Amino acid sequence: MKGLFDRPEFYRIIALLLVPIHFEFMTSLIDLHQQLESMRPVLLRFAFLQLRNDNAAEDAVQEALLAVLEKPDSFAGQSSLRTYVTGILKYKIIDHLRRLKREVPLDTTADESETDLIDSLFNTNGHTVSMPSAWGEPEPTLQEKDFFRVLEMCLENLPPKTARVFMMREWLELDAEEICKELGLTASNLWVVLYRARLRLRECLDLNWFGNH
Amino acid sequence: MQFFLYSCKQAHRMISEGLDRPLRLSERARLKMHLSICNACTNFNGQMQFLRKAMHRVSQDPDSTNQPPAKPEQR
Numbered sequence: 001m002k003g004l005f006d007r008p009e010f011y012r013i014i015a016l017l018l019v020p021i022h023f024e025f026m027t028s029l030i031d032l033h034q035q036l037e038s039m040r041p042v043l044l045r046f047a048f049l050q051l052r053n054d055n056a057a058e059d060a061v062q063e064a065l066l067a068v069l070e071k072p073d074s075f076a077g078q079s080s081l082r083t084y085v086t087g088i089l090k091y092k093i094i095d096h097l098r099r100l101k102r103e104v105p106l107d108t109t110a111d112e113s114e115t116d117l118i119d120s121l122f123n124t125n126g127h128t129v130s131m132p133s134a135w136g137e138p139e140p141t142l143q144e145k146d147f148f149r150v151l152e153m154c155l156e157n158l159p160p161k162t163a164r165v166f167m168m169r170e171w172l173e174l175d176a177e178e179i180c181k182e183l184g185l186t187a188s189n190l191w192v193v194l195y196r197a198r199l200r201l202r203e204c205l206d207l208n209w210f211g212n213h
Numbered sequence: 214m215q216f217f218l219y220s221c222k223q224a225h226r227m228i229s230e231g232l233d234r235p236l237r238l239s240e241r242a243r244l245k246m247h248l249s250i251c252n253a254c255t256n257f258n259g260q261m262q263f264l265r266k267a268m269h270r271v272s273q274d275p276d277s278t279n280q281p282p283a284k285p286e287q288r
Contacts, residue, residue: 039276046275082274118222126220132256138266148277151267169233170268176233187234195229202260 032072035081036065043089045152050167052160056096064089090172097168097182117196132202133212147209154204158197165190166197219247224254228261 004010040061047057067088068075075084123129141147155163168179180190206212219227224247227240236244248255270277 042276046271080274082276086273086275118226121225122220122222126222128221128225128253128257131253132260134256135260135263138263141263142267142270142277145277147267148271151271170265171272173269173272191230191233194233195226198229198232198261198264201264202257205264206260 029069029072032081033069036068036085039082039085040065043085046167046171047089047093049155049163050093050171051096051100052164053100056100060089060092060096063092067092094172094174097164101182117199121199133206133210135205135210141209150205150209151201154201154208157204158200162193162197162200165193166201169194219243221247221251221254224248224251225257228254228258232261232265 043061043064044057047060048054051057051060064085068081068085075081121129135141155167158166165179165183165185168174168182169176174182176187176190179185180187183190185193224244227236227244230236231241231244248258
């Protein structure tokens with residue numbers, strides 16, 4: 001008498017039993033793929049804000065998406081796929097920043113020769129020329145998706161090198177010391193670049209979101 | 214009085230620098246004193262904290278533009 005394992009039907013049944021599992025796996029992979037694709041545009045915009053180079057931005061995003069597809073299981077348990085992908089993208093962006101630095105060193109002095117941006121806010125005895133408006137509690141505004149569209153537009157309007165430094169600080173959330181090391185800036189140089197970036201963003205948001213001026 | 218208090222120009226700068234480095238005790242004290250009597254710089258401080266919070270939100274989820282942030286995935 002033939003054993004169970006010698007009978008071809010046995011394997012046919014096993015194969016049939018596996019179909020739903022296989023199907024489940026494939027659909028979840030396709031689903032993941034689609035979700036990742038839908039994120040691509042926004043990831044690209046942010047990678048570009050940071051890198052200011054189309055090729056580097058596309059490479060960084062592609063690498064991040066592939067990293068997730070190669071190990072879909074490591075995403076399990078994360079609160080949000082977007083946050084997970086964003087975390088990976090940040091590492092890829094830092095890699096590309098280093099590569100870009102070797103090719104085209106960053107020269108922050110070129111962006112902002114004008115000190116009037118700061119000076120124009122104050123009169124000669126150091127008082128503000130006009131009263132900064134009260135923006136109120138952040139939380140209600142931060143629930144409005146349109147606010148983030150305006151913020152993104154304001155980030156896009158920053159001078160390119162200022163944007164790169166600001167994004168390293170506030171989006172990659174690197175600390176000042178790391179940024180200085182990466183970019184070869186002095187600390188006080190960095191603080192001024194960030195201060196200017198914040199003044200510009202403040203002005204842009206004030207005008208385009210809070211409706212002042 | 215000039216010795217103890219920042220001008221608005223100095224205070225603005227310290228508010229921004231405070232986002233990038235820990236301020237020294239003397240800087241913190243002078244800034245606090247200035248903020249306690251100056252609405253302009255208090256508003257500016259609010260704007261800067263607002264901006265920091267907004268950027269942190271975008272940093273966690275760049276697609277805050279499309280959906281409310283950080284909802285657990287439904288599977």
